[in-house]
Amino acid sequence: MSRTLRRGMLGGVLAAVVTATVGVLVAAAPTPAPAVTANAGTGTGYLHTDGNRIVDATGATVRITGINWFGMETDNKTFHGLWSTNPWRNQIDTMARLGYNTLRVPYSNDALKPGATASGINDFVNPDLVGLSPLQILDRVIEYAGGKGMRIILDRHRPSAGGQSALWYTPAVSEQTWIDDWKMLARRYAGNTTVIGADLHNEPHAEGTNPNATGACWGCGVPARDWRLAAERAGNAILGVQPNWLIFVEGVSCPSGGLSNVWDGDPSNDEDCGWWGGNLSKAGEFPVRLTVPNRLVYSPHEYATSVYEQAWFDAPDFPANLPGIWDRYWGYLYKQNIAPIMMGEFGSTLADPRDKVWLERLMAYTGTGVNGMSFTYWSWNPNSGDTGGIALDDWTTINTTKQAILQPYLIAPVGGGPSPTPTGGPSSPPPGGGCTVVYRTTNTWQGGFQGELTVTNTGGAAVNPWRVTWSWPSGVTVASGWNATVTQSGGTVTAAAPTWTPSLGVGASVTIGFTANGPTSTPSAVALNGAAC
CATH class of the missing domain: 3.20.20.80 (Glycosidases)
Incomplete structure (x- = not known):
């Protein structure tokens, strides 16, 4: 609703209208969060002045x-x-x-x-x-x-x-x-x-x-x-x-x-x-x-x-x-x-x-x-x-x-920040290596599923602009995507770099999210700018 x-x-009201489908959830008993140690991008340990x-x-x-x-x-x-x-x-x-x-x-x-x-x-x-x-x-x-x-x-x-x-x-x-x-x-x-x-x-x-x-x-x-x-x-x-x-x-x-x-x-x-x-x-x-x-x-x-x-x-x-x-x-x-x-x-x-x-x-x-x-x-x-x-x-x-x-x-946190400033030029495979990939299915429902594909550039230089491709079996089609422009042609899916982070630096990762129609499937033949992962 x-x-x-x-x-x-002062002198004005800041208003925002939020429209959403709201469902009341049942609260479980509170439990403390586990301790997490911050990384170097935002300092080590607690902060002081x-x-x-x-x-x-x-x-x-x-x-x-x-x-x-x-x-x-x-x-x-x-x-x-x-x-x-x-x-x-x-x-x-x-x-x-x-x-x-x-x-x-x-x-x-x-x-x-x-x-x-x-x-x-x-x-x-x-x-x-x-x-x-x-x-x-x-x-x-x-x-x-x-x-x-x-x-x-x-x-x-x-x-x-x-x-x-x-x-x-x-x-x-x-x-x-x-x-x-x-x-x-x-x-x-x-x-x-x-x-x-x-x-x-x-x-x-x-x-x-x-x-x-x-x-x-x-x-x-x-x-x-x-x-x-x-x-x-x-x-x-x-x-x-x-x-x-x-x-x-x-x-x-x-x-x-x-x-x-x-x-x-x-x-x-x-x-x-x-x-x-x-x-x-x-x-x-x-x-x-x-x-x-x-x-x-x-x-x-x-x-x-x-x-x-x-x-x-x-x-x-x-x-x-x-x-x-x-x-x-x-x-x-x-x-x-x-x-x-x-x-x-x-x-x-x-x-x-x-x-x-x-x-x-x-x-x-x-x-x-x-x-x-x-x-x-x-x-x-x-x-x-x-x-x-x-x-x-x-x-x-x-x-x-x-x-x-x-x-x-902006000063990025370690493990999540923007890649180095783009240098332009055509898209090319990562020099001196390729990529690694981790995939997980995050949700399933009748007739569809949701997943995350994390690709890391293991090459010797930044990839600019980056492009990830993978294959799906017949009957599986992209419904939506995020963190990239995700399109499909036949059985091949292409996730193109967004305009705000076109470069994928050495050792940097990108997580591409998507929803898909069809039976739950794992991406195959994943590649970063043509280099197999």
Whole structure:
């Protein structure tokens, strides 16, 4: 049935309509996820901070270049897109191969309740998720992503599936529940270095007007509204259970916590307000104080006109004015070596030409290479109404315009990243060798089946563009494919490289997924650009 997802911003509402066939599943008893050790692409062991850097257990600098995969915060209580024809593992494969080394996972406290059930899952495509609770599905995603060298940031996005809140608590979800649930998650994933930290509460923001401001403030000293103080209470409680986690703290919208009001009570002093969660202008004066040192990461949000027409987009000096705005709201924390920055959300449909300029300037502002600011793009999901996603509506095809802007700034996880930059030229067999292949049937049904073919280039040079072929017996035909353009002529199937990753480097692998009509069959005579596997 139709679901509507809403995320509010200052002066605007971000809405997304999610349409899916929803089936209620029976939740099984929760079991802890196994520990997974992250690989070198995102560092070794747990992460901590050093000035404005995020570093791993060896002291090496790590740059988080991730993506948001939402849904666990909605009525579905699990990742969106599980209703599609693209299996969940293949979606993570694609994220990793494109260069996203971290998943930021939004959730609501409703998804953590005993007896919570996940819905909107295509059980033909994802039979291994049937009957699992939301937390058990999260366990599976963490385990698989960790095996690819990716990291996970958990994001308390909403108190309930019904919508966001200005404060970290509501009449139905107390501050103590918020903290207790965080401590439960910290215990659940203790020892699992794939899970690196807690984004405490999504987009604290202003409500009301002075003198009766009721929204989240920063540094105002009112315990029920001061987000800085609440972040300290929750962050320190989590670190008391799991001292190795990073604590990600977002900003507010208006430091006083009220719309169109002032910081110091002087009506002549107009307050500087920005995006929900995006205003960290008071964090330098009123820093978050954690009991475990080197665990604090500030995490602003930043959006473009497709979310809301902020005044600075129409300024005469746009886009030259943008770096100064970012400096004022949050960039100074990084530039002054106070703390790392990890932009937790940013995105746009790019429908307005200004938004493309904004995204290009924003990425340049974060810097290049491992020493740049960290980020998680919003979002993988195509069903975010204000931004769209990196995935298009089939949850398989990629928005190449967005990906091309982000690609130079992505640092891939080990085992899942993009191949070396294409050099052009005709398709040719891999020099000095061939390929290896692993095939598995992932699902079967009457009259059809689904499979994954993983091909590794064992030659002496990159193959550009790559092309995999195989044979099937009579009566077996391709129905759909992903991670490649899959076609069939007679008994021969061809999987051609997608435009976003045309090159398959030495030692690199590609997993081609497909559904087929006919009796369950194993591909034969598999070849990479004509070289037999």
